[in-house]
Amino acid sequence: MDDLDAFREETRRWLVANAPPSMRKPLAAGEDYCWGGRKGRWPADVARWLAAMAERGWTAPTWPREYGGGGLSEEEGKVLAQEMAKLGVRPPLVGFGLTMIGPLLLHVGSEQQKRRHLPPIAHGEIRWCQGYSEPGAGSDLAGLQTRAVRDGDVFVVTGQKVWTSFADKADWMFLLVRTDPDAPKHAGITFLLMDMASPGVTVRPIKLISGASPFCETFITDVRVPVENVVGHVNEGWGIAKMLLRFERNMIADAFKERDDAARLLALARRYLPADDGRVGQPIVRDQITQLEMDQACFDWTLARSRARVKAGHPPGPETSIFKYYGTELNQRRRDLAVRIAGPQALGWEGEGFADDEVKLTRDWLRSRGNSIEGGTSEVQLNIIAKRVLGLPD
Amino acid sequence: MALVLTEEQELLGRTARELVAARSPLKRIRQLRDARDPIGFSRDLWREMARLGWAGILIPEAHGGAGLGYTELMVVLEELGRGLVPEPMLSTVLLGASALLLGGSDAQRSDHLPAVAAGDLLLALAYQEQRSRYDVHHVETRAEWASGSWRLTGEKIQVLDGHVADVLVVSARTSGSPANAEGITLFLLRRDAPGVRVARQWRIDTRAAALVALDGVRVGAEAVLGEVDAGGALLARVLDRATIGLTADMLGGMTAAFEMTVDYLRTRRQFGVPIGSFQALKHRAARLYVETELARSAVMAAHRALDEGADDMQAARMAAIAKARCSDAYMLVAHEAVQMHGGIGMTDEHDVGFYLKAARAAEIMFGDAAYHRDRLARLQGY
Numbered sequence: 001m002d003d004l005d006a007f008r009e010e011t012r013r014w015l016v017a018n019a020p021p022s023m024r025k026p027l028a029a030g031e032d033y034c035w036g037g038r039k040g041r042w043p044a045d046v047a048r049w050l051a052a053m054a055e056r057g058w059t060a061p062t063w064p065r066e067y068g069g070g071g072l073s074e075e076e077g078k079v080l081a082q083e084m085a086k087l088g089v090r091p092p093l094v095g096f097g098l099t100m101i102g103p104l105l106l107h108v109g110s111e112q113q114k115r116r117h118l119p120p121i122a123h124g125e126i127r128w129c130q131g132y133s134e135p136g137a138g139s140d141l142a143g144l145q146t147r148a149v150r151d152g153d154v155f156v157v158t159g160q161k162v163w164t165s166f167a168d169k170a171d172w173m174f175l176l177v178r179t180d181p182d183a184p185k186h187a188g189i190t191f192l193l194m195d196m197a198s199p200g201v202t203v204r205p206i207k208l209i210s211g212a213s214p215f216c217e218t219f220i221t222d223v224r225v226p227v228e229n230v231v232g233h234v235n236e237g238w239g240i241a242k243m244l245l246r247f248e249r250n251m252i253a254d255a256f257k258e259r260d261d262a263a264r265l266l267a268l269a270r271r272y273l274p275a276d277d278g279r280v281g282q283p284i285v286r287d288q289i290t291q292l293e294m295d296q297a298c299f300d301w302t303l304a305r306s307r308a309r310v311k312a313g314h315p316p317g318p319e320t321s322i323f324k325y326y327g328t329e330l331n332q333r334r335r336d337l338a339v340r341i342a343g344p345q346a347l348g349w350e351g352e353g354f355a356d357d358e359v360k361l362t363r364d365w366l367r368s369r370g371n372s373i374e375g376g377t378s379e380v381q382l383n384i385i386a387k388r389v390l391g392l393p394d
Numbered sequence: 395m396a397l398v399l400t401e402e403q404e405l406l407g408r409t410a411r412e413l414v415a416a417r418s419p420l421k422r423i424r425q426l427r428d429a430r431d432p433i434g435f436s437r438d439l440w441r442e443m444a445r446l447g448w449a450g451i452l453i454p455e456a457h458g459g460a461g462l463g464y465t466e467l468m469v470v471l472e473e474l475g476r477g478l479v480p481e482p483m484l485s486t487v488l489l490g491a492s493a494l495l496l497g498g499s500d501a502q503r504s505d506h507l508p509a510v511a512a513g514d515l516l517l518a519l520a521y522q523e524q525r526s527r528y529d530v531h532h533v534e535t536r537a538e539w540a541s542g543s544w545r546l547t548g549e550k551i552q553v554l555d556g557h558v559a560d561v562l563v564v565s566a567r568t569s570g571s572p573a574n575a576e577g578i579t580l581f582l583l584r585r586d587a588p589g590v591r592v593a594r595q596w597r598i599d600t601r602a603a604a605l606v607a608l609d610g611v612r613v614g615a616e617a618v619l620g621e622v623d624a625g626g627a628l629l630a631r632v633l634d635r636a637t638i639g640l641t642a643d644m645l646g647g648m649t650a651a652f653e654m655t656v657d658y659l660r661t662r663r664q665f666g667v668p669i670g671s672f673q674a675l676k677h678r679a680a681r682l683y684v685e686t687e688l689a690r691s692a693v694m695a696a697h698r699a700l701d702e703g704a705d706d707m708q709a710a711r712m713a714a715i716a717k718a719r720c721s722d723a724y725m726l727v728a729h730e731a732v733q734m735h736g737g738i739g740m741t742d743e744h745d746v747g748f749y750l751k752a753a754r755a756a757e758i759m760f761g762d763a764a765y766h767r768d769r770l771a772r773l774q775g776y
Binding site for chain 1: 398775
């Protein structure tokens with residue numbers, strides 16, 4: 001305990017001394033976190049902050065030091081996160097490398113893969129994207145058709161991926177390909193790592209109903225991927241894909257953990273639906289705000305229960321489907337309610353007469369409709385719960 | 395706040411489940427109902443539970459109790475709720491003993507708590523009136539001080555176990571008008587005191603309740619629990635804690651109804667297949683699972699908060715969240731349970747109807763979901 005207190009003290013001192021003042025402010029409009037990668041260009045303070053943290057391994061605090069991490073224990077990692085939160089320090093680096101492919105490689109990657117890929121992730125040098133969905137393989141992900149044919153030491157990959165977030169900005173993609181077209185659909189899939197700079201890769205951004213989006217289509221034509229870039233074994237990629245989906249669902253659920261929701265909805269309600277006594281002028285809206293606050297609290301406690309279980313040594317199980325299902329539903333309810341509170345002012349797309357935050361409310365609502373589709377639709381999540389948790393028959 | 399049970403707590407839960415299975419299967423609940431049993435439970439079984447430490451679970455060891463926490467209480471209540479067990483945990487422990495623990499003088503505690511912990515003394519809290527609905531501060535029963543004693547007159551409704559409780563804790567107005575939070579005083583009186591008339595009430599659920607009519611009941615100054623005119627705040631504190639305890643009972647009930655339903659989906663065949671293979675039912679069952687898991691989290695968090703010394707504001711907030719969620723979730727699960735059982739679920743012969751009735755009674759007891767959402771909004775000033 002004393003050691004941890006000392007660590008906390010030392011961490012706080014270091015953060016105060018090294019975090020540039022601009023990195024201790026919340027994101028301003030138009031600003032984004034640092035996602036790293038060869039194609040990224042970051043303001044000087046962002047780059048300095050990334051370099052300082054990466055040098056200590058604190059971009060990936062609990063990864064082993066030999067892979068570019070900080071080698072911290074779970075407890076120390078938590079202390080670091082707490083101290084950063086207390087000081088309002090921004091994370092130096094975000095992205096799918098840290099949250100998805102990195103943890104996956106730590107679990108199942110070969111030693112050579114870990115040494116090659118993890119340090120560039122932790123240093124923010126390489127940015128990753130995820131090649132799962134295809135035009136004909138959405139909820140039925142295992143129906144994917146992108147082919148990989150062995151040719152000596154390489155696989156020759158041909159096909160199309162869709163909904164690849166940030167494919168236009170990423171340096172590498174982790175993707176699922178079909179290596180045995182004759183096997184049952186779950187059995188012929190392989191998990192590959194592909195350099196986006198390879199000849200034959202082209203990317204086209206997708207525009208959504210909410211406007212611009214991070215999503216892209218990725219066209220892959222006769223791209224040569226070395227055999228050493230197979231994660232796990234050939235034709236056994238489905239198990240790895242599912243493991244990674246659980247990381248993804250946890251991440252999506254985490255993203256919907258917002259502490260100040262009720263307060264923000266309440267502020268909106270006081271702005272658009274004021275009553276003389278400082279309360280909310282519309283009893284139904286007031287009730288819906290309270291309902292959301294309660295449901296959010298119950299959701300947060302459920303996440304906490306699951307974390308406590310994982311900490312006690314149980315791996316994340318099918319119950320993570322609850323988080324994806326319910327977290328996205330909560331977010332959709334919240335965005336929908338915000339728009340209804342704003343009323344006519346929520347109808348603006350751009351231009352005069354609509355404030356920036358009003359336009360954002362509306363676009364956030366539109367964007368939120370995708371939450372229950374991406375990363376496994378709500379219906380797929382309910383299928384998983386029915387089958388894996390409740391044991392209902394097929 | 396670590397939302398996991400310790401090994402000891404899990405063991406306590408298993409013990410409770412085994413006792414309920416052995417001594418109070420649903421068959422017994424049905425028999426008690428069909429016989430219109432005048433007591434509605436068994437004092438012998440209650441003593442047996444007391445020997446296991448349940449009656450005194452919150453009572454300090456100095457007063458003969460087990461001195462355990464709310465999380466232990468939760469674990470036991472969940473199992474009792476699972477079996478719809480009618481023994482007087484809610485009336486005697488959660489309402490009566492809580493009132494003594496939170497507001498009683500040393501003498502009042504030593505007079506009553508050891509006998510409560512031993513299972514020999516039953517308590518009831520008579521606070522609800524015909525016109526009070528969920529407002530515990532709406533008190534029309536009057537207590538007047540005259541010639542050296544208090545005289546109580548009024549009528550209380552749906553007093554849990556009021557027909558058999560040895561001692562009643564009664565709220566009465568000693569000043570102010572009926573809806574004032576101030577001016578309420580709590581009194582301890584014996585059920586056999588002159589002027590007390592109790593009549594068993596028959597509700598849809600299997601918990602026993604009674605009308606308590608007070609016609610000029612005389613008690614001395616020593617019968618006041620807490621301070622004169624300050625009983626309103628005490629009553630709210632007692633009810634917030636009892637509400638949290640009730641949610642554990644509700645969690646057990648909804649879990650049992652849900653498991654019963656999932657079993658039925660797996661085994662009932664129509665069109666040549668188990669009906670649980672139909673996606674329309676799978677998705678509804680999965681949603682019920684999500685709702686019960688969220689309820690479980692709220693129930694655990696609320697009990698844990700009490701164990702960690704929540705102040706009155708926090709306790710009220712946790713009670714509101716847990717009760718609103720459990721009220722909605724238990725009703726949803728029970729309604730869906732009947733629907734998914736189909737025709738058999740509508741018959742009295744099947745047990746699922748017991749849960750539907752228990753869900754409705756628990757939903758309304760101590761305030762329904764709409765009441766608690768309104769309360770949370772008020773607590774937070776909007």
